[in-house]
Amino acid sequence: MAVPAAGFLIAVGAISGGGAADQASRIGPVIGFLAAILVLAHLCDDDGLFRACGRWMARGSAGRPRRLLALVFVIASVTTAVLSLDATVVLLTPVVFATAARLDLRARPHVYACTHLANSASLLLPVSNLTNLLAFAASGLAFPRFAALMALPWLAAIGVEYAVFGRFFAADLGVGAADPEREQDLSEGVPVFTIIVVAVTLAGFVATSAAGVSPAWAAFGGAAVLAARGLARRRVGPVDLVRAADPPFLLFVLGLAIVVAAVVGNGLGSALRPLLPTGASLPALLAIAALAAVLANVANNLPAVLVLAPLAAPSGAGAVLAVLIGVNIGPNLTYTGSLATLLWRRSLRSHGSAPDLGEFTRLGLLTVPAGLVVAVLALWAALHVS
Amino acid sequence: MTGSDTTARSVYIWVSEGSWRASVDAALSLAPAAAAFTLLHVTSDAAPDAAHGAYLGLFGRGRHDPGVSLERLAAAAAGELLDASARRLGRPCERLEIRGHTERAVVAASADADLLIMARDGDRSRLGPKSLGKAARFVVDHAACPVLLVWPEPPPAVSTLPPPPPADRLREEPRRHGA
Numbered sequence: 001m002a003v004p005a006a007g008f009l010i011a012v013g014a015i016s017g018g019g020a021a022d023q024a025s026r027i028g029p030v031i032g033f034l035a036a037i038l039v040l041a042h043l044c045d046d047d048g049l050f051r052a053c054g055r056w057m058a059r060g061s062a063g064r065p066r067r068l069l070a071l072v073f074v075i076a077s078v079t080t081a082v083l084s085l086d087a088t089v090v091l092l093t094p095v096v097f098a099t100a101a102r103l104d105l106r107a108r109p110h111v112y113a114c115t116h117l118a119n120s121a122s123l124l125l126p127v128s129n130l131t132n133l134l135a136f137a138a139s140g141l142a143f144p145r146f147a148a149l150m151a152l153p154w155l156a157a158i159g160v161e162y163a164v165f166g167r168f169f170a171a172d173l174g175v176g177a178a179d180p181e182r183e184q185d186l187s188e189g190v191p192v193f194t195i196i197v198v199a200v201t202l203a204g205f206v207a208t209s210a211a212g213v214s215p216a217w218a219a220f221g222g223a224a225v226l227a228a229r230g231l232a233r234r235r236v237g238p239v240d241l242v243r244a245a246d247p248p249f250l251l252f253v254l255g256l257a258i259v260v261a262a263v264v265g266n267g268l269g270s271a272l273r274p275l276l277p278t279g280a281s282l283p284a285l286l287a288i289a290a291l292a293a294v295l296a297n298v299a300n301n302l303p304a305v306l307v308l309a310p311l312a313a314p315s316g317a318g319a320v321l322a323v324l325i326g327v328n329i330g331p332n333l334t335y336t337g338s339l340a341t342l343l344w345r346r347s348l349r350s351h352g353s354a355p356d357l358g359e360f361t362r363l364g365l366l367t368v369p370a371g372l373v374v375a376v377l378a379l380w381a382a383l384h385v386s
Numbered sequence: 387m388t389g390s391d392t393t394a395r396s397v398y399i400w401v402s403e404g405s406w407r408a409s410v411d412a413a414l415s416l417a418p419a420a421a422a423f424t425l426l427h428v429t430s431d432a433a434p435d436a437a438h439g440a441y442l443g444l445f446g447r448g449r450h451d452p453g454v455s456l457e458r459l460a461a462a463a464a465g466e467l468l469d470a471s472a473r474r475l476g477r478p479c480e481r482l483e484i485r486g487h488t489e490r491a492v493v494a495a496s497a498d499a500d501l502l503i504m505a506r507d508g509d510r511s512r513l514g515p516k517s518l519g520k521a522a523r524f525v526v527d528h529a530a531c532p533v534l535l536v537w538p539e540p541p542p543a544v545s546t547l548p549p550p551p552p553a554d555r556l557r558e559e560p561r562r563h564g565a
Contacts, residue, residue, distance in 0.1 A: 065404075089440045094455040097433060101463035106403045111433040111456070115440035171508040171519035175404035175538070252445075300445060335435075337443025356432060356487075360439065 003255035006262075015262035027257040029216055030133045034253070035245040036219035037127050040201065041087035042244035043226035046236055047194040053079075054095040058103055065105045065173040069165065072096055072110045077121040077158050081128045082202060085118040109169035112363065113161070119337070120161055120329045120371055124154040125205070127219065130253070131301050131327050135309035139320040143209035149321060152378035157329055160371040168363055197225050253302070260306040268307060276311050280318035282380045288312060288319055289376045292326025293368065297334055301327035318383045322376060329371045333364040395500040397421040399479075400492055400525075401471045402428075405505035405538035410474045412503050412536040423479035425471050426495055428488040429464045461485075489524035497530040505538045512546035 010020050044050070053075050061068035076096070080088045093114040100107035122129035125147050126136040132146075139146065166173070204218025230236035275291060277284035288308075295304040305327045312319035331337030335357055397417045399409050413423060438453030461483075468481045484491045496502040508519035517537075518526060526533060 086444055089437070089444060090450065090452050093437050093440070093452045094459060097437075097456050098459050098463075101403075101459060101466075104403050104467075107433045107460075108430070108436075111436050115436045118440055119443075171516075174509050174511070175507060249445075300443075302445060331443055335439040337439075356435065359432070360436070 003251050006255040006258035009262040014266055020258045023258050023261045027254055031250045031253055033133055033216035033219055034130055035250055036223045037084050038246055039241055039244045040223040041083040043230055044194055045091045047191040049191050049194050050091050050095045052190050054099040058099050063103050069109055072113050073162055076114050076117040080118055080121040081124040084127055085122045085129050088114055088118040106172045109172050116161055116332050119331050120157040122328050123150045129328055131305040132324055134305050135320050135324055138309040138313040139317045141317050143205045143215045149382045152382045153325055153375040156374045156378040157371045160374050161367050164366045197222050257306055260303050264307055273311055278315045280316050285322040285376050285380055288322040289326035289372050292323045293330030293372055296327040296330040301331055321379055325375045329368055333368045335360045394420055394422045398424045398426050398496040398499040398502045400426050400504040406471050408505045408536050408538040409503050410471050424482055425468055425479050426482045427464050427468055428484045428491045429460050430488050489521040492525050493528045499531045501532050502529055503534045505536050512542050
């Protein structure tokens with residue numbers, strides 16, 4: 001949908017062909033990076049990494065719901081940070097549900113933890129969220145520096161979620177003990193090779209940055225190693241790899257970036273610029289994050305970051321990171337991450353009863369404003385310490 | 387529930403994660419052995435809905451909707467829970483698996499029952515209203531049939547009762563002294 005729209009805007013002259021090409025050449029590497037991470041996460045799943053996580057959580061929790069929640073927080077936060085929020089939503093959530101069900105525990109708090117952490121725990125690394133990748137270049141930061149500045153906000157946002165979840169789901173977390181009749185088989189092994197490749201890829205992000213090379217190459221390397229092994233063992237086919245990279249979505253991001261550039265160039269930029277505070281004072285950072293969260297909820301966080309990151313860039317890296325805090329944590333306020341998607345979903349709804357939006361929204365109201373404030377405070381502190 | 391009545395009483399046993407054993411055990415020890423038992427489980431859509439929503443938030447990326455996997459997993463887990471409950475009950479029984487809003491589904495399904503057996507689903511560290519979670523509270527408040535409410539594990543001591551409000555305490559004081 002975004003690709004024909006981009007073509008239309010170029011045709012009517014809303015953005016010049018050169019401007020569109022310029023935007024495409026800037027977005028191209030980001031899209032390559034995204035594709036590599038998507039493939040890497042998919043191959044980790046094929047190698048049984050997430051099933052191993054499920055067994056580890058089951059064993060570690062000893063059937064106690066609060067302990068399981070803590071382990072889900074650890075696994076979902078690390079998965080989101082390293083393999084992106086897509087991996088948490090699509091690959092980890094079903095494993096977490098199955099783990100809770102096997103332990104005879106109520107799955108709801110743990111599943112909600114996955115969906116919330118997919119957003120709020122996606123602050124740490126440029127690869128954790130597509131929004132981060134899109135703003136990474138605008139921030140002017142190297143990969144390790146980005147992670148160093150976002151480590152404290154990441155922990156702070158996760159801490160707020162954990163505190164709220166413990167109280168919000170107190171009743172669900174009070175029920176249950178391990179059921180010996182339905183204990184699972186724990187014999188399947190741990191995919192050690194896959195874990196090593198992911199760890200080396202992470203180290204590669206730092207090493208490539210230090211060498212002045214794009215960290216996307218580290219992601220390509222990691223994905224290539226796992227892909228070669230999967231192909232050699234005939235566990236995956238070339239078609240699977242292409243499908244995992246999700247070419248239609250990559251094209252969509254490209255189209256969206258051109259559409260947003262056209263809209264920003266034709267008035268939205270000058271309309272928003274006065275609203276966006278300048279500087280990196282604490283009040284400015286808070287206001288930037290709040291504005292970003294609102295925009296993410298009204299539209300979606302991808303267009304929001306495409307619009308706001310370039311506007312925030314002149315105020316420095318701190319302002320760009322505040323935008324990311326807003327667009328990453330903000331989507332937890334609404335069921336689908338944005339009102340636009342919610343309306344679209346409503347119009348498409350064909351089966352079943354309407355979801356209980358009240359509960360999603362109450363949980364969002366408890367976590368999002370507090371998470372934004374605490375994460376921005378942590379960012380501000382990180383900017384001043386280092 | 388006992389007596390000389392020869393028609394089989396219908397006893398509904400609401401089983402849910404973590405507390406189904408207590409409900410089944412209560413049926414075994416307290417309901418007439420000849421009753422017509424129905425094991426009732428409700429699968430809530432909340433978890434699959436959360437996954438659907440998160441997937442939609444991805445703006446269409448990812449190859450499959452995890453909400454669909456969760457619906458499948460939830461149905462399988464419900465079947466296993468009903469199997470385990472039936473094994474523990476060890477008597478002929480009907481199984482009723484419903485998908486929807488838990489509390490409303492339980493009230494509707496048990497409307498014509500002679501007895502509904504259910505377990506507390508809230509904070510069970512002390513006696514008090516919080517030991518009923520949202521679903522059990524709704525069912526206790528709205529049930530159209532007699533309800534047997536059990537503790538999933540041995541109940542907390544009576545000493546966990548909250549102290550009476552000050553006004554009641556004053557009223558009780560003279561009586562205690564007079565006795």
